[in-house]
Amino acid sequence: MRTSLNEIERIENYLLQKNDPSQHLRFEVSLMCSGELREKVSQQRELYEHIRCYGRKKLIEEIEEVHQRLFKEPEYIRFKNKILNIFNARK
Amino acid sequence: MNETRESRKKLFLHLYQEVFPQLAAYISKRGGSLEDAKDLFQDALIIHYEQTRSEQRQESNAAYLFGISRHLWYKRYKENKASPMALENLPETAELQEPSHPSKEILLTFLEKVSQKCMELLEAVYYDKISMSQVAKKFGFMGERSATVQKYKCMEKVRELIKEKKMAYEDFVE
Numbered sequence: 001m002r003t004s005l006n007e008i009e010r011i012e013n014y015l016l017q018k019n020d021p022s023q024h025l026r027f028e029v030s031l032m033c034s035g036e037l038r039e040k041v042s043q044q045r046e047l048y049e050h051i052r053c054y055g056r057k058k059l060i061e062e063i064e065e066v067h068q069r070l071f072k073e074p075e076y077i078r079f080k081n082k083i084l085n086i087f088n089a090r091k
Numbered sequence: 092m093n094e095t096r097e098s099r100k101k102l103f104l105h106l107y108q109e110v111f112p113q114l115a116a117y118i119s120k121r122g123g124s125l126e127d128a129k130d131l132f133q134d135a136l137i138i139h140y141e142q143t144r145s146e147q148r149q150e151s152n153a154a155y156l157f158g159i160s161r162h163l164w165y166k167r168y169k170e171n172k173a174s175p176m177a178l179e180n181l182p183e184t185a186e187l188q189e190p191s192h193p194s195k196e197i198l199l200t201f202l203e204k205v206s207q208k209c210m211e212l213l214e215a216v217y218y219d220k221i222s223m224s225q226v227a228k229k230f231g232f233m234g235e236r237s238a239t240v241q242k243y244k245c246m247e248k249v250r251e252l253i254k255e256k257k258m259a260y261e262d263f264v265e
Contacts, residue, residue: 005243012246047250048217054199054210055218059140062096063133066103079108086115087125 011037011044095219095229103136109153114160123164131167135160145220198256202249209245216242 001009013019014027031038070076071083111132118128139156203210212230215221221229227238 001240001243004247005240008243008246043250043254044246047246047253050195050199050202050249050253051210051213051217053195054202055214056137057199058096058214059099059137059218060133062100063103063136066100066107067129067133069104070107079112082112083115083125086112086119089119 007040008044011041015041015045015048095215095221099140106136106139106153106156107132110156110160113157117161118164121164121168127164131160131163134163144218194260198253201256202252206245206249206252209249212242212245213249 010027014024017024019027031041071080111128114132115125115128118124118131123131135156138159139152143152208230212226215226215229216223223235223238223242226242227233227235230238230241232238232241
């Protein structure tokens with residue numbers, strides 16, 4: 001693997017806590033010595049956050065699609081009426 | 092990848108039909124609206140998914156899902172009663188309503204447009220928490236090792252894209 005990819009792997013092991021204590025300590029020493037590495041660690045942390053948001057966004061889209069299907073497609077009309085009746089009965 | 096989405100939608104469709112009527116009755120009895128029931132249920136589905144995704148047991152767990160929904164309703168109701176404006180900033184659910192930050196939305200749309208394959212791969216690994224051997228199978232790699240190398244390549248690529256986008260944005264703001 002390319003050096004830059006190995007570095008991403010090392011940062012991942014640190015951030016996702018896959019290291020044993022001595023590896024962890026060694027990585028923290030490298031962090032203290034290199035501003036560039038610190039910058040990359042923070043970029044990678046941000047990257048994981050974006051991936052999480054992306055995954056959740058996709059999940060929300062899928063759930064909404066299912067909701068729309070149940071309330072719009074004729075196949076599910078009985079389901080839809082059952083739900084609407086629950087709320088209409090109260091009025 | 093589509094296989095994951097399709098089987099997930101099938102599961103949601105099943106859970107909706109099994110749990111939502113019961114929840115709707117519960118919420119309606121307590122003065123909530125259909126919109127309340129929908130919001131609660133969708134948040135509960137996300138929580139349920141995120142809690143069970145890595146266990147490879149995506150079977151329907153209706154009672155558990157109903158429990159989460161009821162808990163969310165109780166929390167909202169209680170906090171809403173304490174302060175009428177509190178509905179918008181609930182800790183557990185506020186976290187779920189995050190895609191409101193416009194620049195974040197723009198960035199995610201951009202990343203999907205220019206690097207969809209990578210975003211889907213990274214999503215499968217880090218959000219869906221699918222094992223590397225399954226990832227290899229799904230995305231057509233020779234094995235775990237080449238899937239892992241591709242994962243790191245994608246991370247490098249997307250990281251650079253984010254950096255460029257941020258720099259372009261800063262130039263624009265200055």
